Amino acid sequence: MELRLRRPERSDLDIIVDWMGDAEFRHFLFGDTGPRPQHMGQQVLGVMSSALAIPMASAGNLLLEDDAAGTIGIVMLQDVSWRNRSCFLALYLAAEHRNGETIARATDTVFTYCFEELNLHRAAMRVEAGQTEYAQACTQAGAVREFVMPGHAQRDGKPVDVHGYGVLRAEFDARRNVAAGA
Amino acid sequence: MISGKYTIIRSAEPDDAVAMWRLYDPGRPRSFLLGPSREVMIPTQDEMREMLARRDVIQGSFFAIEDFAGEVLGCCVLRGAKMESDFAEVVVALSHDGAYNTPVADEVFQFLEKLGFVDKKLNKLVAHCLSDETEYRDFLGRHGFTSDGIQREMVYTKGRYFDLESLSLFNSAHTGGGNGTAAAAS
Numbered sequence: 001m002e003l004r005l006r007r008p009e010r011s012d013l014d015i016i017v018d019w020m021g022d023a024e025f026r027h028f029l030f031g032d033t034g035p036r037p038q039h040m041g042q043q044v045l046g047v048m049s050s051a052l053a054i055p056m057a058s059a060g061n062l063l064l065e066d067d068a069a070g071t072i073g074i075v076m077l078q079d080v081s082w083r084n085r086s087c088f089l090a091l092y093l094a095a096e097h098r099n100g101e102t103i104a105r106a107t108d109t110v111f112t113y114c115f116e117e118l119n120l121h122r123a124a125m126r127v128e129a130g131q132t133e134y135a136q137a138c139t140q141a142g143a144v145r146e147f148v149m150p151g152h153a154q155r156d157g158k159p160v161d162v163h164g165y166g167v168l169r170a171e172f173d174a175r176r177n178v179a180a181g182a
Numbered sequence: 183m184i185s186g187k188y189t190i191i192r193s194a195e196p197d198d199a200v201a202m203w204r205l206y207d208p209g210r211p212r213s214f215l216l217g218p219s220r221e222v223m224i225p226t227q228d229e230m231r232e233m234l235a236r237r238d239v240i241q242g243s244f245f246a247i248e249d250f251a252g253e254v255l256g257c258c259v260l261r262g263a264k265m266e267s268d269f270a271e272v273v274v275a276l277s278h279d280g281a282y283n284t285p286v287a288d289e290v291f292q293f294l295e296k297l298g299f300v301d302k303k304l305n306k307l308v309a310h311c312l313s314d315e316t317e318y319r320d321f322l323g324r325h326g327f328t329s330d331g332i333q334r335e336m337v338y339t340k341g342r343y344f345d346l347e348s349l350s351l352f353n354s355a356h357t358g359g360g361n362g363t364a365a366a367a368s
Binding site for chain 2: 058079080081083084085086121122124144145146147148149150151152154159164166168
């Protein structure tokens with residue numbers, strides 16, 4: 001079954017507060033897992049305020065939902081450029097859903113949203129070296145590894161390489177057509 | 183202010199707005215025109231003046247490049263260089279492509295290199311160039327930058343897409359280069 005993307009609601013607060021206890025979620029939001037100067041409430045509100053409701057927004061958060069499992073993660077759309085029709089994506093899945101199959105489904109859902117809802121020309125995801133399931137999911141979704149930035153991020157206080165996977169609209173459509181047997 | 187052999191490099195001022203604005207020639211896409219979302223941005227002269235008046239934004243990061251006659255030749259920027267950052271983006275904006283193969287450009291780079299690696303103790307400098315900015319790319323390569331890869335069809339302007347290449351230079355790897363000039367603090 002396909003996953004759905006939706007804007008966060010007030011009723012999602014508890015889920016997001018729970019995720020704050022996950023070091024991986026803090027790393028997803030802030031790039032590190034250390035304590036933040038902002039109050040927890042401010043951090044959570046930042047996640048809730050999905051600016052995607054505003055036309056021409058340049059960033060926003062969407063929750064990933066599965067019919068059976070409920071809310072399983074969140075997608076951050078960054079650097080959305082309506083002139084270039086491009087964006088970068090970041091994906092967080094709750095610990096119990098962080099497996100290869102769900103990562104692949106979520107990645108495909110997010111790229112599909114970029115092309116079929118946001119009508120973008122390209123979408124890209126940054127993946128840290130070692131996140132092999134995310135890298136594989138990008139490749140499965142038709143993305144190409146476009147760059148490797150050595151030591152560009154910090155993980156547990158150590159520099160890690162960041163890989164960039166990008167997919168163009170034409171590539172996405174071609175892959176969809178092949179899958180549909182067109 | 184840094185007085186070198188070929189240039190004077192100083193903090194940009196609101197009075198530089200018109201000279202800086204002229205660099206934003208919309209006729210030819212150049213990577214230094216790109217804003218945070220990698221969109222081509224053409225500010226007005228008033229916006230330029232307002233930006234250059236914001237000391238919190240430009241202090242220690244946005245510099246005018248002058249010749250000894252006082253003519254502004256371009257600007258250079260160390261974007262995103264903060265104490266907590268490990269890296270910053272280098273931007274060298276000169277008025278024409280040929281200028282990147284001159285001692286002036288090399289002197290500007292040496293200034294930025296010292297600012298980033300010695301003064302700000304950064305680990306890495308990054309830079310970007312569009313697919314047709316061959317002179318700028320050669321300039322970066324001459325100074326030790328290596329390619330991290332190319333983001334395909336990243337920038338849309340002039341009715342078509344341009345690829346955007348990312349390059350980086352690590353503090354441990356920088357060994358100088360270029361045409362061998364040196365800037366001296368005054």
